[in-house]
Amino acid sequence: MTAANAPRPFILRRSADHTAVSGADDVAEGVLFNDGTTVIRWRGSRASTVVWASLNDALAVHGHDGATRPVFADEPPAAQPHSSRPTASTITDDQLDRLHKQRDFFAHAAERAEAALDRVRDLAHRMRAGSPCGAAAVYAERIEQALDGREQQ
Template identity: 40%
Template sequence: MTPKLFHLQRDRDVSGVSGTGRVANGVLWPDGTVAVRWVGDRPSTVHWDRIADAEAVHGHGGATRLVWAEAQQPTTLSPAERTMLDYALNQAQERIWSDDGFTDEDQAAVDSLRRLTADQPAAGADRG
């Protein structure tokens, strides 16, 4: 797997700090970690263990979208990967619904991951 490029597109500036538009550039590394480089007058770089964590913190409940660079969408999921991802997302959803410690950002991260994978058929799936 090669690194995948993306940027954060902010449609609504919830914090009043970053403004709207392309607010950061990022890399999803082959080991699943993420680096995000903020643009603007005070640039900085943040590292995350998982892309879901970056989306949960910076997504602001859907106000900021992760946009993959053209031709750099994550690879098609194998049937086993699809099953594991669906299981993990369902477990996360159950925890969000049952635990007051989870936030709207956590829900947004689960929703975002579901959207990212919804358009990617499992490897070998009939594209018919």
């Protein structure tokens, strides 16, 4: 086997994790074979190994819109950035836009969750008021305990 057709090991380097599952940094190890077949071994507590028909197929699923890229072991060191995380001077407009969208999404999700909790608290209060000594009051107490993080007795 010559160097030209030898398997090429690589690391999958992720600059941003849009799913908050695997994080940013080096998330997987892989090998690209001469026929294009790609094997990826995911790092982490739930590691898995996947065989793909091509590296492009793997990146189409796990590429995070360009935030994940292969860094081949045979690349010269200058082609391998020291840090995969963007800095203020290297972040692209698209990356910045995605970060702003994520921030807005999570801010709105937090607002919606808080509003839902307020509705549940109000419902528990009305249940207790409607039946201060009945089963509804017991359920209202359990709801309030769960919302406040108190132990049930």
